Amino acid sequence: MSQEESNTKHATDNFSKMFEAFGDAISQIFNDPELKEKAKEFGKSAAESAEAFGSRFKDEDVREKFRDVGKAAQDFGESMADYFKADKYQQ
Numbered sequence: 001m002s003q004e005e006s007n008t009k010h011a012t013d014n015f016s017k018m019f020e021a022f023g024d025a026i027s028q029i030f031n032d033p034e035l036k037e038k039a040k041e042f043g044k045s046a047a048e049s050a051e052a053f054g055s056r057f058k059d060e061d062v063r064e065k066f067r068d069v070g071k072a073a074q075d076f077g078e079s080m081a082d083y084f085k086a087d088k089y090q091q
Contacts (some may be wrong), residue, residue, distance in 0.1 A: 004038035011055065011057040012050045013050075014046075015046075015057075016043075016046065016050045019042065019043050019047065019050070020043035020044075020046070020047060021045030023039030023042045023043035024039060024040075024043065026039050027039035027040075027050070044054040064067060
């Protein structure tokens with residue numbers, strides 16, 4: 001397997017794991033059996049989608065868009081952390 005193929009597989013695996021972790025986290029937050037099942041379906045679907053377009057991860061325009069996605073996810077995570085930090089101090 002070439003380095004580029006290895007990098008693409010790694011990116012695809014990480015993409016799949018991200019959606020699986022997201023679905024799992026959401027289901028745990030709401031602790032709802034129906035939501036848990038939907039989250040699992042979502043994670044599986046996202047993983048299958050990642051496999052389907054994994055070869056596109058090597059395209060520079062796709063990489064740039066995923067950098068934007070990463071930044072948005074980071075911003076969301078930081079805003080949630082700030083929200084819960086502020087909520088903790090207001091109690």
